Amino acid sequence: MGEYWGWRSVFLVAAILAVIIGVLLHRHLPSRAPAVQMAYPRLILSMGTLFKEHALLRESALTGALWFAAFNAMWATLAIHVTDAPFDYSVQQAGLFGIIGLAGIFGAKTAGRLVNRVGAGRLISFALVMVLASFAVLGLWGNSLAGLIVGIILLDLGVFAAQIPNQVRVFSIDPKAQSRMNAVYMLCYYLGAAAGSAIGVKMMSVHGWQGMSLFGLALAAVALVHHGVKQRRSASSSQ
Template sequence: MQLNSSGGISRTVIWLMSVISGLVVANIYYNQPLLGLIAKELHVTESAAGRISVLSQLGYAAGLLLIVPLGDKLFRKKLVLTDLLLVFAALLWMAFGTELWMLYIASLLIGVTSVIPQLFIPIAAELSSDKEKSSNIGTVMSGLLMGILLSRFIGGIVGELWGWRAMFGIAAGLMVLVWFAVYKMLPELPPNFKGNYGELMKSVFHLAKTQQVLRLASFRGAMAFGSMCALFTTLVFHMENPPFNAGSSVVGSFGLAGAVGALAAAKVGKLQHYFSLNRIIFFALLVVFGSWLFTYFAGETYWGLIAGVVLVDLGVQSAHIMNQTNYFSIKSNAVNRLNTVYMVSYFIGGSLGTWTASIAWQYAKWGGVCFVGAVLALLALTAHLMFSRRKPFNS
């Protein structure tokens, strides 16, 4: 076990989990700037190709629900190593798939098996001292965040240089390196839940049913993430057309613009010295809604799209951090299962945003996409104002 001199988890292992989190979660998002290339090669509609992204997000939600709770019941190192083998196989299937239905299944399986970061976060929390806990969790989360954002940039460049299949082949190779790193360096943790799998899953649904704070945080997170996914999934289709006529590498580079907003959001916790949690969430969701004004009214310009991407990432990630702060304040030892409920909802919302935006693009192009994104943001705002504490700005 990799421990430091004071008995806590070493910084080397924390940074290892951070890097691995980014590499694994990236598997879900490589496809977004590549959808146009996939549609052209397979001679299918953009809407049909867009379902690849929908299925990867639905798969991730399924993996969060079915696999992540097992971190309380099984030895986590063995669980991670087994899962990585399944990720590797799914990525190879994606790289060599020749029919659209093959890509659909592969994308679903990539999503299901790419949940390792959500097993790492509880490990970081469990093995850290109280003094280092927030810092260590933040480090792992930063790797996860950078993986999400940079995957679009890297996927776009690789797709333009060597084709979309190359990206998934490279990702499969990276999973082999990750497997050996985990085998050598990750500490082993014994299970802490003694019941059977059915009882474990019942406890997850019980938390969702009984914890109002968790339900509200989950709905806010789902709608906000769905709003962001509506933008990123259809951005490639929008920018292939005039006046941009841009390739996948240009579209992927918008992930770097999003990184500016998302990394700024990492500092949002400090605002709690000045504002209540509910007030911060309100303004974060307001930023998400406002981002669509730039995206719609200036959506035929680079500066308008960049502003929209920066703001939507800033708002969504700020709300995400505050949502987690909100439900982790619940007095419960089932931290993994609280996180399962929230993250499953989060990615169901993402798949909803992707699916509805793909349909909107098919029938109403960019204006329809902007309508979908704005409506999802407005639903999150409305739920927050209606169901947060009676004194939402003074709690």
């Protein structure tokens, strides 16, 4: 679409699709009365209270923000990378890399099946190792098509495999405040995405593709260490 009708056409079609999906959801999703009756200003303020009160919410939000920052750093710079040497791809060819990103669907479905069997904490740890490995592959072999494909598949599998168990943990904190818990989590998640995109592009402009890959690797490593430390503390406190 961007190749033949310009970049604005992508946003226009996305807006139309969003309206269609919104109408369909409104028509087919079941109606549920809120468990807590609260004025809207108090509802918004209460989300800050939830963030302060629940350590698991803070851990999940920070870990998710870190890996999603790494994810968006890669996707924000991929088109720049592949439209330059040694690839010199067109806009349309660059956009086709999004098809490889569909691997995340399989990661999410697999994580959904395994989360109760394996446990959310272990599943997140394994997924973060995949994210870490993806940036190692992208940094070492990111100037080859095979390296990009393998790295992108690992990244999308890891990120979406981590997202499902992380949200399961958030939802389990307080069943009566699931929507507010999710709102806090997703706010942190997308703040991480915005920061990752901005810094990733800056790293790419100054240090090239390898610099961006090291940035993503560092974010994934911090997320894995942070998650591991919190898991050990939680395990020791429950004994």
